[in-house]
Amino acid sequence: MRPFFYCERGSMQQKIAVFALSFSSPMWASAVFSDGYLTFGEVKKLSVKLKDQEQKIKPSVIKLMNSGFKVLVDESSPIVTAGTGASLVKLSNKHRDERPVLIAGLERYRELTRMGAIVLPPKSGERFNIPEDVVESEFNSSGDEVYRINWPMLTADHVVMILACYATIFHPVASAAYIEGMNKDAPKATPTSGLLAAFHRIINADYPPAVKPASEPLTGQIIDEYTRVL
Structure with missing residues (x-):
């Protein structure tokens, strides 16, 4: 057909x-x-x-x-x-x-x-x-x-x-x-100003842990910046 x-x-x-x-x-x-x-x-x-x-x-x-x-x-x-x-x-x-x-x-x-x-x-x-x-x-x-x-x-x-x-x-x-x-006509671009822009920044923010493990005084295997196996 x-x-x-x-x-x-x-x-x-x-x-x-x-x-x-x-x-x-x-x-x-x-x-x-x-x-x-x-x-x-x-x-x-x-x-x-x-x-x-x-x-x-x-x-x-x-x-x-x-x-x-x-x-x-x-x-x-x-x-x-x-x-x-x-x-x-x-x-x-x-x-x-x-x-x-x-x-x-x-x-x-x-x-x-x-x-x-x-x-x-x-x-x-x-x-x-x-x-x-x-x-x-x-x-x-x-x-x-x-x-x-x-x-x-x-x-x-x-x-x-x-x-x-x-x-x-x-x-x-x-x-x-x-x-x-x-x-189909809905905006796809992330807003750059105004209330929606602030909302997008909040939900997309990448927050580090509140307390970082100390690096030098501790011994053990370092997995990444925030992780160490003793």
Whole structure:
């Protein structure tokens, strides 16, 4: 798998890879989110065999993670995600606001579509277009919004689109990539003035023992400046 994407130099970007494995026609896609545009690279079908997914797809996921990609995998069991650092994200899972991932991803898809901010691979046609009636909603007697999802209408093409759009707002706070991203702009140089500088001098100071052993009057083997074996 060789993800391809275009990104203007110097812009903030998210490298994204999504895998739709819980469908009869598994698929994966790579994309980059930069300057408000979600640009797709590769979109390819994958083997439906679990053995192939574990032996071929899993190493690719690890490689993508090591290359700085945000990897989301929709699978029934953590066969591919286990031990890779990738995020197992089912469409039925809850987003941070308690809505299903599918709803949050669809909302993001429609937002990016309205802005003309989704760039698809050449000759994609309408295969990635998600029907409006895939979800219907109504409010129950308690005032809560209830969603009726037409799951059979969703294809693997739709799922990689939803996951890629969802990835632009998904931040796995427990991941190493998230922690690294949060700390990438933190100053690494030791401060030379002010309170922090004084604190660094205190904790890094090398203090000699309060009492040095006498050197000349004592006999025995000298180990170092402060140690003598009698």
